Amino acid sequence: MSIRIGIMGYGNLGRGVECAIRQNPDMELVAVFTRRDPADVMILTKTAAICRAEEAAQWKDKIDVLILCGGSATDLPKQTPEYAKLFNVVDSFDTHARIPEHFAAVDAAAKESGKIGIISVGWDPGLFSLNRMYANAILPEGKDYTFWGKGVSQGHSDAIRRIEGVKDGKQYTIPVESALEAVRNGENPELSTREKHTRECFVVLEEGADANKVEQEIKTMPNYFADYDTTVHFISEEELKANHSGIPHGGFVLRSGRTGWEKENSHLIEYRLKLDSNPEFTSSVIVAYARAAYRLAKEGQTGCKTVFDIAPAYLSAKDGAELRASML
Amino acid sequence: MSIRIGIMGYGNLGRGVECAIRQNPDMELVAVFTRRDPADVMILTKTAAICRAEEAAQWKDKIDVLILCGGSATDLPKQTPEYAKLFNVVDSFDTHARIPEHFAAVDAAAKESGKIGIISVGWDPGLFSLNRMYANAILPEGKDYTFWGKGVSQGHSDAIRRIEGVKDGKQYTIPVESALEAVRNGENPELSTREKHTRECFVVLEEGADANKVEQEIKTMPNYFADYDTTVHFISEEELKANHSGIPHGGFVLRSGRTGWEKENSHLIEYRLKLDSNPEFTSSVIVAYARAAYRLAKEGQTGCKTVFDIAPAYLSAKDGAELRASML
Numbered sequence: 251m252s253i254r255i256g257i258m259g260y261g262n263l264g265r266g267v268e269c270a271i272r273q274n275p276d277m278e279l280v281a282v283f284t285r286r287d288p289a290d291v292m293i294l295t296k297t298a299a300i301c302r303a304e305e306a307a308q309w310k311d312k313i314d315v316l317i318l319c320g321g322s323a324t325d326l327p328k329q330t331p332e333y334a335k336l337f338n339v340v341d342s343f344d345t346h347a348r349i350p351e352h353f354a355a356v357d358a359a360a361k362e363s364g365k366i367g368i369i370s371v372g373w374d375p376g377l378f379s380l381n382r383m384y385a386n387a388i389l390p391e392g393k394d395y396t397f398w399g400k401g402v403s404q405g406h407s408d409a410i411r412r413i414e415g416v417k418d419g420k421q422y423t424i425p426v427e428s429a430l431e432a433v434r435n436g437e438n439p440e441l442s443t444r445e446k447h448t449r450e451c452f453v454v455l456e457e458g459a460d461a462n463k464v465e466q467e468i469k470t471m472p473n474y475f476a477d478y479d480t481t482v483h484f485i486s487e488e489e490l491k492a493n494h495s496g497i498p499h500g501g502f503v504l505r506s507g508r509t510g511w512e513k514e515n516s517h518l519i520e521y522r523l524k525l526d527s528n529p530e531f532t533s534s535v536i537v538a539y540a541r542a543a544y545r546l547a548k549e550g551q552t553g554c555k556t557v558f559d560i561a562p563a564y565l566s567a568k569d570g571a572e573l574r575a576s577m578l
Numbered sequence: 579m580s581i582r583i584g585i586m587g588y589g590n591l592g593r594g595v596e597c598a599i600r601q602n603p604d605m606e607l608v609a610v611f612t613r614r615d616p617a618d619v620m621i622l623t624k625t626a627a628i629c630r631a632e633e634a635a636q637w638k639d640k641i642d643v644l645i646l647c648g649g650s651a652t653d654l655p656k657q658t659p660e661y662a663k664l665f666n667v668v669d670s671f672d673t674h675a676r677i678p679e680h681f682a683a684v685d686a687a688a689k690e691s692g693k694i695g696i697i698s699v700g701w702d703p704g705l706f707s708l709n710r711m712y713a714n715a716i717l718p719e720g721k722d723y724t725f726w727g728k729g730v731s732q733g734h735s736d737a738i739r740r741i742e743g744v745k746d747g748k749q750y751t752i753p754v755e756s757a758l759e760a761v762r763n764g765e766n767p768e769l770s771t772r773e774k775h776t777r778e779c780f781v782v783l784e785e786g787a788d789a790n791k792v793e794q795e796i797k798t799m800p801n802y803f804a805d806y807d808t809t810v811h812f813i814s815e816e817e818l819k820a821n822h823s824g825i826p827h828g829g830f831v832l833r834s835g836r837t838g839w840e841k842e843n844s845h846l847i848e849y850r851l852k853l854d855s856n857p858e859f860t861s862s863v864i865v866a867y868a869r870a871a872y873r874l875a876k877e878g879q880t881g882c883k884t885v886f887d888i889a890p891a892y893l894s895a896k897d898g899a900e901l902r903a904s905m906l
Contacts (some may be wrong), residue, residue, distance in 0.1 A: 269839045273718045294839050349906050350899065358591075370906055376714070377847075379906045380890055382739045384705070388859075388865040388891035393656035434852070500846075506644045509862055511622050515854035517862075519705075521851070524762070524881065526843035531716075534837055538715040558891040558901050562708055567887075571678065573886050577714065578677050578698055578707045 252278040253544045255537075256309060256337070258329065259319035260284050260291055261498070263342065263462030267317050268294055274537060276567050281309055310336050314547075317341075327352060331495035334359040334367040334554075338543045340536055342372040349375070349556075359442040366547045367554045371539045373523055374398070378503045379519040380557050385505035389517060392507025395433045397425035397446060401499025403527065409474045410451055413467050415459030418487065420494045422450045424478040425502065433504050436516045449480040452494050454487045499528035538565040580606040581872045583865075584637060584665070586657065588612050588619055590825070591670065595645050596622055602865060604895050609637055638664050642875075643868040645669075655680060662687040662695040662882075666871045668864055670700040677703070677884075685882035694875045695882045699867045700860040701851055705710030706831045708885050709849040713833035717845060720835025723761045725753035725774060729827025729856065737802045738779055741795050743787030746815060748822045750778045753830065761832050764844045777808040778824050782815045792827035818890070827856035866893040 255271055257264045260282050270390040272295070273277045284291050288300040301309070306316070316337035318329050321343045330341045334356050343352050349370055356367040370376065374396070382394055403423045410419035422504065429446055432439045439445075451468055455461060465482045468475055500523040509515050525531040544562035552571070563573060583599055585592045587609050596637050599607045600623070609627040616628040629637070634644070644665035646657050650673045658669045662684050671680050677698055688695040698704065702724070710722055731751050738747035739848070757774055760767045767773075779796055783789060793810045796803055828851040837843050851860040872891035874883065891901060 266837070271835060272839070344906065346618075349902050353902055375906045377716075380712075382848075382905045383890050383894060383901060384708075387869075387890075388694075388705075388862050390895075433860055436755070437819055444840070489832050509597060509601070509855065509858040511600070515858050516861050517854060518850075518852040519849040520848075522846075522848040522853075524846040524848075526845060527837065529845050530837040534716050556896070556902060558894075558906070559889050561887050561889045562711050562715075563886040566711060567715075567718075570886070573711060574677055574884060576702045577710045578674065578884055578886070 253541060254278055254280045254312065254314045255540060256280060256306070256313040257282045257319055258303065258316055258318040258333065259305065259325070260286075260293065261319060262529035263533055263536075264319035265294070266527070266530040267319060267537060269300075269530060270534045272566065273293075273534075274541070277537065277541070280313060307336055307503055308512045313337060315543045316338060317540055319538055324447055327355070330367060331359040334365050335363045336365075337549045338366045340368045340371055340540050340543055341371045342376070342532055344375055346373065346375060350480050351433040354553050358479075362558065364552050366551060367540050368409065368543050368545045368556070368560070369554060370556055371536050373379070373525075373535060374501065376532075376557055377523070378501070378521070379569050381503045381519075382505070383558055385503070385507075385519045388508070389505055389507025391509075391513065392505050392517075393438050395441070395504040395506075396501065397430060397504075398501040399423040399425050399447065399499065400526070401501070402497050406449065406451075406474055407470060410453060410468060413458050413464055415464050416453055418454040418490055420454075420490065421450045424448045424450055424514050430502060430504075433506060434518060434520065436506055436518060438506055442479045444479060447478060449475055449478045451480065451482045452490055455483060455484060496526065497528045498526055499531075500524045510558045525530060541565060541567065560565040580604050580642065581869060582606055582608045582642045583640040583868060584608060584634070584644040585610045585647055586620065586631065586634065586644055586661065587653070588614075589647060589862075590857035591861055592647035593622070594644075594858040594866060595647060595838055595856070596632070597858060598862045598865040599623075601862075602869070602895065605865065605869070608641060634661065635664055637876070641665060643668060643871045645864055645868055655683070658695060658697060659683040662693050663691045664693075664700040665874045666694045668696045668699055668832055668868050668871055670704070670864060671698045672700065672703055673813075674703060674900060681882050687842040689881045692880050694871045694879060696871050696884070696888070697869050697882060698884055701853075701862050701863060702829065704860075704885055705851070705864050706829070709831045709847075710833070711837075711886055713831070713847045717833055717835025717837070717847065719837075719841065720833050721766050723769070723832040723834075725758055725830065725832075726829040727753050727775065727827070728823050729829070731852070734777065734779075734802055737799060738796060741792055743784050743792050744781055745784045746818055748818065749782045750780075752776045752778060758830060758832075761834060762846060762848065764834055764846060766834055770847040771805045772807060775806060777806045779808065779810045780813050780818055781810060782818050785813055800811075824854065825856045825863060826854055827859075828852045869895065 279298045308313035318341040360367040607626045646669040684695040734749035831849045
C-alpha cells in the first residue's frame with residue numbers, strides 16, 4: 251500500500267511536492283488543500299482531490315502525511331502545530347531564529363495527538379544543516395562557512411519591486427569565487443558580509459522612471475543591499491521574462507578543520523548544491539522526509555523531529571539490506 | 579562522566595583515534611590493546627594503559643566503546659563479531675562486497691550480548707555512503723558518480739613495491755578534471771575506468787634495476803594499472819621521503835538528477851573531501867560514531883548498525899536544543 255500524501259497550499263512549493271510524489275512510486279497524492287476556491291485551482295494529478303483548507307479534518311483517516319507548503323512568516327507558525335493535532339506533518343519552516351519556539355509548539359501538539367511533526371525540511375535549513383552538523387561532529391576544531399547562490403533571492407527581488415519606478419525585477423545572490431577558493435585552500439579567512447557575496451539585480455523600469463535614482467535606492471537599501479557590492483542592470487520586460495524567469499539556487503557548506511596530536515593536518519569538507527529550481531528541489535527533500543514521518547509514526551514515535559533526529563535510512567524507499575549492499 | 583574508549587590495534591588508524599579522542603572533551607582513552615609486546619609500544623596519551631590484546635576481556639566493565647583498528651582483509655571479519663560479545667564496538671570494515679556477511683555476523687553477536695556494533699565507519703564506506711544515500715532518496719531519478727583522490731592508494735603502492743627492482747614507491751589516484759566538470763555541468767556522461775581516474779607513481783629503484791622494465795611492469799599490471807593512464811616517475815629515496823611521506827586522500831560524490839512534471843529541471847548534489855591525512859580523518863569519523871554507539875547502548879538498543887541507521891544528532895556532543903539553535 252502506498253503512502254497517502256496531502257498537500258496544504260498549492261503555490262510553487264505545493265506544485266513541487268506534487269511533482270516529487272510522482273517520482274516516488276511508494277507514494278500517492280490523495281488531496282490538495284487550498285484557501286482559494288477549489289474550482290479555480292488546477293492541479294496536475296488527475297487522481298487527487300482539490301479541497302478547501304477548512305475540509306482538511308475530514309481527511310484525517312485518509313492521509314498518512316500532510317505536507318504544509320505555506321510560508322514561514324505567518325502560515326507555518328500557526329498551521330504546523332494546528333495540523334499536527336490531526337496528521338503527521340512535514341514543513342519547511344525556514345526562519346532560523348524562530349526554530350526553537352516553532353519546535354516547542356509542534357512538539358507539544360504532536361505529542362498530545364500521538365503524531366509526528368518534522369519541521370524545517372529543505373536545503374537550508376535541511377541538507378545544509380545536516381552537513382554543518384556532521385562536519386562539526388567529525389572535525390570538532392575548525393571553521394564553518396556557508397555561501398549561497400548563485401541563485402534568486404525572493405526577499406531581495408521583492409524589495410526591488412517595492413521601489414517606486416520599478417515595474418519588475420529579479421535579484422541574484424552570488425558567492426565571491428575568491429573567498430570560496432581561500433576557504434578551499436585552508437586559509438580559514440575571516441570574511442565580512444561584503445567579501446562573501448555580491449548581489450546582481452535585473453530591473454524593468456516603469457515608463458518615465460529615473461534609472462539613476464532607482465539604482466541609488468537599490469544600492470543603499472539597508473539590510474538588503476547596503477552591505478554588499480551590488481550591480482544593477484536595466485532590461486526590458488521581454489528580456490526579464492526570457493532570461494530570468496527561472497528560480498535557480500544553491501550554495502556551499504564548507505568546514506575546514508585540523509587533526510593530529512599537534513593539529514598538524516588540515517582537512518576540508520565541502521557540500522555543494524546547484525539547483526535549477528529551488529522550490530522543486532526543496533519539495534524533493536520534503537517528500538523524502540514525508541516517507542520518514544510515515545515510518546516513524548508506524549513505529550509509534552511521536553512529537554517534533556528535525557533532520558538531526560532522523561536516521562538516514564528512513565528517507566529511502568530501499569530496505570536496510572538493499573542499502574547496505576548497494577550504497578554502503 | 580566521560581565516555582571510556584579502548585583502541586584495539588595501534589597502527590596509523592589506532593594512533594589517529596587516539597588523536598581524535600583528545601579533541602573530544604567528553605571522551606577519554608583508557609586502554610590501547612596490541613598484539614605486539616606492550617613494552618615495545620609507545621603511545622601519546624599518558625593516562626591510558628597499554629595491554630596485550632588477550633587481556634581485553636578483563637576490561638569488559640571499564641570500557642564503554644572498543645574501537646577496532648585492524649585491517650579489513652583478515653582482522654575485522656574475526657575481531658568485530660568476537661569483541662561485540664563483550665563490548666560496544668566500532669570498526670571501519672571497508673571491503674564493500676563483503677559488508678552484508680560482516681553485518682550479519684556482527685549483528686548476531688551483538689544481539690546476543692546486548693551490545694551495539696557499528697561497522698564500516700569512515701569516509702568510504704561512511705560519509706560517502708551517507709551522501710550517496712541521501713542524494714538518492716532526494717533525487718530518485720538521476721545518476722551517481724564517485725571520484726577518489728587526489729590521494730595515496732595503499733593497495734597500489736604495495737603492488738608497486740612488490741615488483742622486482744623496486745626499493746620503495748608511492749601511488750596517487752587522481753580524478754580526471756574534465757570528467758568531473760562534465761558531471762558538474764549536468765552532462766551525465768558514461769565514464770569508463772580510464773576516463774575517471776589517472777594513476778601517478780613515484781618509484782625508487784634498487785641499484786642496477788632496469789627502469790624501463792619496471793615501468794612496463796607497472797603500466798601493464800592487470801586490475802591495478804592496466805585499465806588506467808599511468809605515469810611513472812623515478813626519484814631518489816630522499817625525494818620520496820621529503821615529498822611523498824604523507825597519506826593524503828579525498829574525493830567527490832556527485833548525484834545529478836531531474837525534477838519537475840516533465841523532468842524539466844536539473845540539479846547537482848556534490849560532496850567533497852580534501853584530506854591531509856586519510857587515517858586521521860577516518861579516525862575522526864569513527865570517534866564521532868563511538869559517541870553514537872555509547873548513546874544507543876545507553877538507550878538499550880542492540881545489534882549491528884551502519885551509518886544509515888544512526889540519526890545524525892547521536893554524533894554530536896551538543897544536545898538537541900543546542901543543535902537546533904546553532905546549526906539548523
